[in-house]
Every structure is written in C-alpha cells, then in structure tokens.
Amino acid sequence: xxxxxxxxxxxxTKLESKLFCSCKAEYRNLEPNSNICPVCxxxxxxxxxxxxxxxxxxxxxxxxxxxxxxxxxxxxxKNYFYPDLPKxxxxxxxxxxxxxxxxxxxxxxxxxxxxxxxxxxxxxxxGRLVYEGKSMLTLVDYNRAGTPLVEIVxxxxxxxxxxxxxxxxxxADLVENIGVSDPYLEGAMRVDGNISEGQGNRxxxxxxxxxxxxxxxxxxxxxxxxxxxxxxxxxxxxTRHWDDARRITVSARSKEEEExxxxxxxxDIPIVLIRNESIESIKKHMPESxxxxxxxxxxxxxxPAQVADVLxxxxxxxxxxxxxxxxxxxxxxxxxxxxxxxxFADTREKKLELKITAKHLTELADSIVNNKxxxxxxxxxxxxxxxxxxxxxDVISSLDLGHVSDVGSIEKIxxxxxxxxxxxxxxxxxxxxxxxxxxxxxxxKTKGKADPxxxxxxxxKKLSS
Amino acid sequence: MNLGISxxxxxxQAKEGAISVEEFIAKTLERIKQVxxxxxxxxxxxxxNALAKAKDIDKKxxxxxxxxxxxGMPVSIKDNICAAGLKTTCxxxxxxxxxxxxxxxxxxxxxxxxxxxxxxxxxxxxxxxSTTEFSYFGTSRNPWxxxxxxxxxxxxxxxxxxxxxxxxxxxxxxGGSVRSPASFCSVVGxxxxxxLISRYGLVSYANSIEQIGPMARTVEDVAFLLNIISxxxxxxxxxxxxxxxxxxxxxxxxxxxxxxxxxxQMIGEGIxxxxxxxxxxxxxxxxxxxxxxxxISLDAVEHSVAAYYTIASAEASSNxxxxxxxxxxxxxxxxxxxxxxxxxxxxxxxxPEVTRRMLLGAYVLSAGYYGKYxxxxxxxxxxxxxxxDEAFKKVDFLISPTMPILPFKIGEKIDDPLKLxxxxxxxxxxxxxxIPAISVPFAISSSGLPIGIQLFAxxxxxxxxLQAAYVLQETTDLPEVPL
Numbered sequence: 001x002x003x004x005x006x007x008x009x010x011x012x013t014k015l016e017s018k019l020f021c022s023c024k025a026e027y028r029n030l031e032p033n034s035n036i037c038p039v040c041x042x043x044x045x046x047x048x049x050x051x052x053x054x055x056x057x058x059x060x061x062x063x064x065x066x067x068x069x070x071x072x073x074x075x076x077x078k079n080y081f082y083p084d085l086p087k088x089x090x091x092x093x094x095x096x097x098x099x100x101x102x103x104x105x106x107x108x109x110x111x112x113x114x115x116x117x118x119x120x121x122x123x124x125x126x127g128r129l130v131y132e133g134k135s136m137l138t139l140v141d142y143n144r145a146g147t148p149l150v151e152i153v154x155x156x157x158x159x160x161x162x163x164x165x166x167x168x169x170x171x172a173d174l175v176e177n178i179g180v181s182d183p184y185l186e187g188a189m190r191v192d193g194n195i196s197e198g199q200g201n202r203x204x205x206x207x208x209x210x211x212x213x214x215x216x217x218x219x220x221x222x223x224x225x226x227x228x229x230x231x232x233x234x235x236x237x238x239t240r241h242w243d244d245a246r247r248i249t250v251s252a253r254s255k256e257e258e259e260x261x262x263x264x265x266x267x268d269i270p271i272v273l274i275r276n277e278s279i280e281s282i283k284k285h286m287p288e289s290x291x292x293x294x295x296x297x298x299x300x301x302x303x304p305a306q307v308a309d310v311l312x313x314x315x316x317x318x319x320x321x322x323x324x325x326x327x328x329x330x331x332x333x334x335x336x337x338x339x340x341x342x343x344f345a346d347t348r349e350k351k352l353e354l355k356i357t358a359k360h361l362t363e364l365a366d367s368i369v370n371n372k373x374x375x376x377x378x379x380x381x382x383x384x385x386x387x388x389x390x391x392x393x394d395v396i397s398s399l400d401l402g403h404v405s406d407v408g409s410i411e412k413i414x415x416x417x418x419x420x421x422x423x424x425x426x427x428x429x430x431x432x433x434x435x436x437x438x439x440x441x442x443x444x445k446t447k448g449k450a451d452p453x454x455x456x457x458x459x460x461k462k463l464s465s
Numbered sequence: 466m467n468l469g470i471s472x473x474x475x476x477x478q479a480k481e482g483a484i485s486v487e488e489f490i491a492k493t494l495e496r497i498k499q500v501x502x503x504x505x506x507x508x509x510x511x512x513x514n515a516l517a518k519a520k521d522i523d524k525k526x527x528x529x530x531x532x533x534x535x536x537g538m539p540v541s542i543k544d545n546i547c548a549a550g551l552k553t554t555c556x557x558x559x560x561x562x563x564x565x566x567x568x569x570x571x572x573x574x575x576x577x578x579x580x581x582x583x584x585x586x587x588x589x590x591x592x593x594x595s596t597t598e599f600s601y602f603g604t605s606r607n608p609w610x611x612x613x614x615x616x617x618x619x620x621x622x623x624x625x626x627x628x629x630x631x632x633x634x635x636x637x638x639x640g641g642s643v644r645s646p647a648s649f650c651s652v653v654g655x656x657x658x659x660x661l662i663s664r665y666g667l668v669s670y671a672n673s674i675e676q677i678g679p680m681a682r683t684v685e686d687v688a689f690l691l692n693i694i695s696x697x698x699x700x701x702x703x704x705x706x707x708x709x710x711x712x713x714x715x716x717x718x719x720x721x722x723x724x725x726x727x728x729x730q731m732i733g734e735g736i737x738x739x740x741x742x743x744x745x746x747x748x749x750x751x752x753x754x755x756x757x758x759x760x761i762s763l764d765a766v767e768h769s770v771a772a773y774y775t776i777a778s779a780e781a782s783s784n785x786x787x788x789x790x791x792x793x794x795x796x797x798x799x800x801x802x803x804x805x806x807x808x809x810x811x812x813x814x815x816x817p818e819v820t821r822r823m824l825l826g827a828y829v830l831s832a833g834y835y836g837k838y839x840x841x842x843x844x845x846x847x848x849x850x851x852x853x854d855e856a857f858k859k860v861d862f863l864i865s866p867t868m869p870i871l872p873f874k875i876g877e878k879i880d881d882p883l884k885l886x887x888x889x890x891x892x893x894x895x896x897x898x899x900i901p902a903i904s905v906p907f908a909i910s911s912s913g914l915p916i917g918i919q920l921f922a923x924x925x926x927x928x929x930x931l932q933a934a935y936v937l938q939e940t941t942d943l944p945e946v947p948l
C-alpha cells in the first residue's frame with residue numbers, strides 16, 4: 001500500500017507586511033535586498049514584532065481545515081545554518097512540548113476521502129539564493145526573508161498521486177477563497193511529499209517546483225520504491241530532491257545525516273492568548289466556504305451542479321458572479337462565466353488583463369434573458385468587452401449585433417432561404433427533425449442576430465402551410 | 466570643575482548656567498585620556514560629536530530654547546547596545562567592524578532628552594563573564610585598585626562612572642552584569658523588572674532574562690535615568706504597557722514600617738567575612754530606621770546558578786548563531802571555502818568563554834537532552850519564582866550582599882570557570898525570576914575595595930525598591946575613588 005503525506009508551505013500573500021517587521025510582504029520584482037530592515041535582516045540587537053494579522057489569517061486557514069486552535073500559541077526557534085537564513089534560525093511553531101501551533105487535528109473531505117491535517121504552523125520564509133552561472137557565485141537576496149508563511153502538515157492519508165493533485169487544487173482554491181493567499185503567485189505555494197510503500201521506510205521529497213511536478217515526482221518515487229521492494233531491497237529513510245531536468249528524484253541526505261534543529265522557545269515573542277471571542281469573530285467574518293457557495297448556487301438559482309462546482313471554486317470568477325447576478329439572470333451569468341470567460345482567461349495573468357466588469361456582465365445577461373440579444377451575438381459582444389472594456393451598447397453598435405425579432409424582417413429572410421434551399425425545405429416537410437438546418441441558414445444570413453424562437457415559429461408555420 | 470558630581474547635580478547646574486556643558490564635556494574627555502591607560506573602560510570615545518553636541522546645547526541654554534532633561538550630561542554606553550553610526554563591537558572580534566545603522570530604543574530616548582553619548586564601553590565578549598577579562602579588546606581594571614577586576618560583564622560601565630569618565634552609564638544585566646561591576650566599583654546599579662525597559666538594540670545574549678540597567682553615582686541618578694529609558698516600546702514585544710511612573714517623586718519616602726527578608730542562602734557558606742559583616746551592618750542600620758528584618762529561606766536558590774547557566778547558554782547558542790561573518794563582521798574572504806567550512810572557520814574567532822557557552826548551550830538543546838537539562842532548568846526557574854511570590858507575601862524587600870566576595874585580582878579565577886560562575890550566586894535569582902534588584906555601594910573593605918548591598922523587590926515595584934535603596938545610601942559616607 002502506498003502512503004503519502006504532504007507538507008505544504010503557503011505564503012500569506014494577502015498581508016501587507018512581513019511576519020515580524022513592517023517591510024512589505026510582497027517581495028517579488030524588487031531590487032535585491034531593498035525590502036529589508038534591521039529586523040528581517042537579523043541585525044544585532046533587532047527583535048521580532050509579531051504581526052497580529054498573520055495570526056488571524058493563519059487561524060482562518062486552521063478553521064477552514066477543521067483544525068483545533070489552542071488557547072495559547074507560542075513560537076520556537078529552529079536552529080540551522082544556511083545562507084538564506086539571516087539569523088541562522090527560523091522562527092516557527094513546534095508541538096513537541098504541547099500543542100502551541102495555530103492549528104492541529106483537522107480534516108477535510110475530498111471526493112469522499114477524508115484527509116487528516118496533523119498541524120498548521122505559522123512561520124517566516126527565509127531569503128532566496130540566486131546562482132550566477134558565469135561567476136560561480138551564490139548571491140543572497142533577503143527581500144523574501146520574514147514573509148509570513150503557514151506550513152500545513154497532513155497525515156499520510158493519500159494513496160495515489162492523483163488524490164494529492166486533487167487535494168492541492170482544492171487547497172489552493174480554499175486559501176484563495178478565504179482571502180489569505182494568492183496561491184498562483186510564483187513560489188506562493190510549495191509542496192514537499194513524504195511517501196512509503198508497504199512496510200518500507202519513509203522517503204521525503206523536496207525541491208518540487210509546481211503542483212504538476214509533485215504528481216510526477218510521486219509517480220516516479222512509487223515506481224522506484226516498488227521496484228526496490230520487488231527485488232527485496234530495503235528502501236532507505238532519506239530525503240530526495242526532485243530533479244526537474246531529468247524528471248527523477250535523487251538522494252539528498254539520509255535520515256542519519258538529518259540536522260538536529262535544537263528547538264528552543266522564542267522568548268522575544270510572548271505567548272499569544274487566543275480568546276474564544278476572537279475565534280468566534282474570525283468565524284463570523286470568514287468568507288462563505290466553497291462548499292456552501294456551491295450549494296447556494298444550485299438550490300437558490302437552479303445552476304447545474306457541474307457549473308456550480310467550477311464557479312464556486314474560483315474566487316475571482318465567483319466574485320464576478322456575486323457582483324453581477326440578479327434573480328432572473330443568475331443562470332445565464334453562470335453559463336457565460338463558465339463556458340466563455342473561463343476558457344478565455346484561465347491564468348492569473350489573463351484574469352488580470354480582463355477588462356470586463358460586473359456591470360458588463362449584468363447588461364449582457366439581461367439582454368440575452370430578455371431576448372434582446374441572441375446567445376451567439378452575446379458571445380461576440382462578450383469577447384469585445386473583455387478586450388476593450390467598452391459598454392454593451394457601444395459593442396452592439398460597433399459590431400452591428402442588433403437583435404432581429406420583428407416578424408416582417410425574419411419572414412423576408414425565410415422566404416429567401418426557401419427559394420435557395422428548395423431541396424432542404426422538401427426534406428424538412430417530410431422529416432421535421434431536420435428543421436435546424438433551415439434555422440442555421442437564417443442565422444447565417446442575419447449573422448446570428450435573428451431571434452431563434454421567432455425564427456422557429458415562422459419556419460414551422462410556413463412549412464405547414 | 467568637579468567631574469564627580471551626580472547626574473541630578475549636573476542637570477541643575479547646567480540648567481542654571483553654573484557650568485558650561487562644553488567645558489564639562491571637554492574636561493571629561495581630558496579625564497578619559499588621563500585615566501584610560503590605567504582602567505581601560507572605553508572601546509570607542511566619540512569626542513567630536515560629543516563636543517559639537519555640547520556646544521549646541523550651551524547655545525540653546527543661553528538662548529533659553531527648549532532642552533531635554535539631561536542638559537548634555539555625558540553618558541557611556543555598554544558596547545552591546547546599538548547607537549547609530551558608532552561601532553557596536555560586543556567586545557568581540559566577530560563584530561569588530563560592525564557599525565550599527567540604528568539607535569536602540571534606550572539610546573533614542575536618551576538622545577531625545579539631550580544626553581550626550583560620550584562613548585561605548587568595555588564588557589566581557591557578548592556580555593558573557595563577570596570580570597570584563599573576556600573582552601577581545603583587553604580587560605578593564607578596577608579604579609579602586611587597578612590590579613583588581615572591576616566586575617562584569619558591564620565592567621566598562623562601572624569603571625567609567627567610578628573613574629569619573631562620565632556621569633552615568635547604561636549596562637545590561639543577564640545574570641548580574643550590572644550589579645556585579647556596580648558592587649565592585651562602588652556605584653549604584655539597577656537590574657529592572659524584565660519587560661520594564663526595551664531591549665530593542667541590545668545585542669541578545671540570553672533574551673528571556675536580560676535587561677538594560679542604569680548605573681550611576683546615586684540612587685536619585687538611577688531613578689532619573691529610569692524615568693527616561695523605561696516604558697512600553699512598539700519595537701519590543703516583551704515590554705509591558707504599564708502606566709508611566711515618576712521614580713523620583715516619592716524617592717525619599719523612607720522605610721519605616723517596611724519588612725525586609727534576609728535571604729539565608731545568600732549570606733551563608735563561602736561568603737567573605739568583611740562582606741558578611743557589611744551586610745549585617747546594613748541590616749542593622751535599616752532596622753534603626755524603622756524596617757523590620759526577618760530571615761527568609763529560598764531553597765531553590767541553591768540550584769539557581771546551574772539553572773542560569775543552562776538557560777543562558779541555551780539561548781546564547783541560538784542568539785549568537787547569526788554571527789557567521791557573511792553579512793557583517795571582520796575581514797575574512799570567502800574564497801576557497803564551502804559554506805559550512807567558512808562559517809566554522811569564521812566562528813572559531815569567538816573568544817573562549819563565548820565558545821564554551823555556545824557549546825554548552827547547543828548540547829543542552831540537542832535531541833534527547835532537552836528534557837534532562839533545559840526543561841529541568843525551566844522548572845527550577847518556576848520554583849524560584851514561586852518561592853519569591855511566597856516571600857513577597859510576607860516582606861516588601863529582600864536583602865543580600867550583591868557579590869559574595871570582594872573584588873579579586875585580575876587573572877585569579879580566569880582559568881576556573883566553575884569558580885567564576887559561583888560568584889553569580891546572589892545575582893542570578895533576579896534574572897531567572899524577572900524581579901528588580903539594585904546594588905548600592907555600602908562599604909570599603911580594609912584592603913580598600915568596595916562592597917555593595919543588594920535589595921530586591923517584587924516585579925514592577927522599582928518605585929518602592931528605589932525608596933529603600935535611597936534610605937540605605939543615606940546611611941553611608943564613602944570615600945572618593947583613589948584614582
């Protein structure tokens with residue numbers, strides 16, 4: 001049997017400042033070592049000042065993953081020497097001497113499978129090493145040092161790499177939905193895996209760049225361990241690194257070589273009391289969960305389950321939906337978003353480039369619902385609005401998408417079609433199921449502007465006369 | 466011009482224009498030049514800035530501009546407290562060239578009140594030691610007899626105040642580092658309650674127990690400095706947000722009707738005869754002035770030194786790991802070294818005492834030993850605190866000699882760390898429990914060496930503690946330093 005457990009590092013990217021100082025939490029695209037102060041650079045004499053908002057955000061994640069939050073949380077120092085660590089210790093949380101981390105003993109059910117969460121801890125991210133190829137130099141950029149991070153540790157409850165991928169997607173949606181992190185930012189969410197086969201030893205896989213790679217790394221590791229076991233070779237307890245270029249895992253160090261982190265309580269940060277009232281208030285202000293949102297979409301607006309699934313789990317698009325729907329157009333908007341918008345803008349960058357607003361969507365869906373615009377024209381209008389941000393009225397007139405629903409004009413066009421398509425008309429008279437061919441012809445002539453219901457009505461009448 | 470005046474005298478004379486600040490600073494700098502050869506208190510003297518600042522203050526006094534309450538009083542600062550633009554060496558080769566880019570909170574508060582930072586003073590490397598012999602820049606010497614140690618680790622602070630090289634000083638006290646040199650150099654030194662004074666800018670040695678403390682010639686001066694440097698700080702999570710107290714206001718309230726506990730464990734075995742008789746003398750004088758003195762037994766004190774060295778070393782091993790010479794430090798190129806080899810090589814430049822404590826600390830924290838040593842030490846700490854809580858239900862103050870022995874000769878104990886550690890027996894209790902303690906100069910031995918008496922009060926009762934210390938001070942009439 002395969003047992004897989006995960007350690008997920010998730011940056012709290014929605015915070016303004018770092019975990020222990022007022023430097024910016026967003027360190028990306030800055031001049032190296034420009035986002036640092038005596039505290040995050042670990043200068044002699046500096047002291048960490050705990051960012052209370054980070055504790056709140058970490059508590060939100062803990063609650064969302066069904067974890068217990070203790071009455072008191074504390075911080076520990078994890079001591080090890082590494083050039084990206086300005087103090088040569090990391091301030092983190094540690095439960096070996098009693099549960100003092102922000103969350104523990106949680107669980108989340110995914111596709112019917114329960115995944116237990118062992119603990120959630122709040123900690124600081126180290127700096128970054130930058131390798132300069134030509135000069136052989138290793139440079140250190142401390143801009144990231146002190147960025148708030150939660151580490152989520154699961155029990156070894158996964159049996160397949162696919163379960164891991166599904167879980168990670170759900171987790172990414174979840175942290176995005178509760179507004180603590182943008183998991184799609186580069187380096188915002190990082191995963192290490194622990195994996196064992198049968199009675200074999202546990203192997204840790206580190207250095208995995210993306211969610212896709214963790215699935216590959218786990219697959220590789222399962223195959224490797226299974227083939228060892230088949231030949232009765234012992235799987236050694238060790239840490240292996242994922243080699244992205246060669247697509248294999250390579251041994252990094254054995255467990256005997258593991259460092260002793262000499263954990264020590266961090267006395268510079270006094271124990272933080274978490275009052276019941278604060279937890280209640282956090283609960284009250286938590287955004288609606290994805291599951292609850294999905295249920296609401298289905299039961300209140302009659303949105304099909306599959307559409308509701310996709311819509312509710314994407315914070316960006318569900319926000320767009322929430323800001324644009326009304327009782328009459330909810331289903332239409334859900335359709336527009338999930339079939340047209342999502343396919344068009346599926347990455348973070350593309351989403352940010354979208355010029356469409358909730359107001360655009362409302363107008364568009366209302367027009368379709370009220371038969372002022374066909375779905376086809378609606379799609380064209382949508383694409384134009386996404387790119388230009390122009391109003392619906394402007395787009396309709398510039399693309400000549402005006403709806404044709406007056407009986408006279410449609411009749412005229414149908415007459416033309418009847419002349420051109422004598423054979424098809426005769427066939428349809430015999431077999432009414434082929435009527436769509438004629439509808440299509442009308443639509444082509446009107447560039448999709450003819451009202452489909454009216455067209456169908458007149459066609460039927462003319463065919464039977 | 467009398468360089469031996471107290472801080473409060475200095476302030477009132479400067480305010481009235483009776484002394485020129487510039488002249489006082491110039492004379493102080495002259496004095497430093499004159500006596501440094503004999504006592505070696507300073508690592509850095511900031512002559513130019515000090516004189517410029519003094520001129521500026523004199524001008525302000527003449528033109529009756531608003532001036533901070535220190536009126537240009539020269540203060541020396543232990544060289545483990547950061548002052549922007551000056552080196553903060555911690556008396557270590559590891560920080561030989563480290564120029565602090567920021568002011569410690571105590572420094573900015575002193576500067577706001579127009580104190581003049583005359584220089585940075587000597588200490589045992591990273592404040593680890595009780596004699597100042599473990600300084601990378603050489604030992605400081607006792608102004609009362611330069612053959613003798615001045616105490617430590619804030620030796621430079623004690624020496625500079627005692628040798629009239631400044632009016633007051635800031636030291637830091639992790640296990641007695643303010644009180645030991647205060648006692649050995651015959652000055653007043655306060656270790657405040659943990660959390661009363663911001664540690665922001667104090668280079669950490671054992672961060673769960675240490676505090677910055679004022680050292681000066683009189684109890685009033687210490688109260689005056691405490692008024693300036695104490696209080697909540699948004700840069701230090703461990704400072705307590707209590708209402709601000711004026712420590713000078715009721716300083717002369719007396720001690721009548723107060724109860725004082727004599728700590729049995731601190732006046733028994735191993736104590737010097739003259740120290741013991743001075744302590745008894747102090748007790749009887751306080752009784753004469755209306756205090757009631759009773760013996761108090763704190764048996765956890767017997768384990769205090771072991772607990773102190775376990776906790777302090779553990780914290781030191783972590784606090785000092787950042788000194789890897791990568792971001793700042795001394796001149797030592799990285800070429801040819803792999804990272805760990807480089808760090809190991811760089812860190813071999815720590816002195817013997819720091820190395821000893823870091824090794825000890827790493828050992829007690831290592832997997833499998835944490836419970837045996839570190840947790841046990843924390844239990845002793847909790848026991849001490851509990852016994853003190855009990856004691857303070859019965860008494861207002863506790864009393865003991867600050868140091869169990871007289872100042873000893875330089876080099877006498879340096880090769881016997883255990884013997885040296887045991888001299889901390891009377892001081893570490895205040896650090897482990899967080900309570901305030903003050904050392905007041907009380908007597909001079911037949912050999913001409915100072916003896917200090919220590920008073921303790923409950924947490925955040927500095928106000929009361931200073932009142933008692935004032936009473937004790939007023940019973941004495943001590944000679945001037947023979948330097």
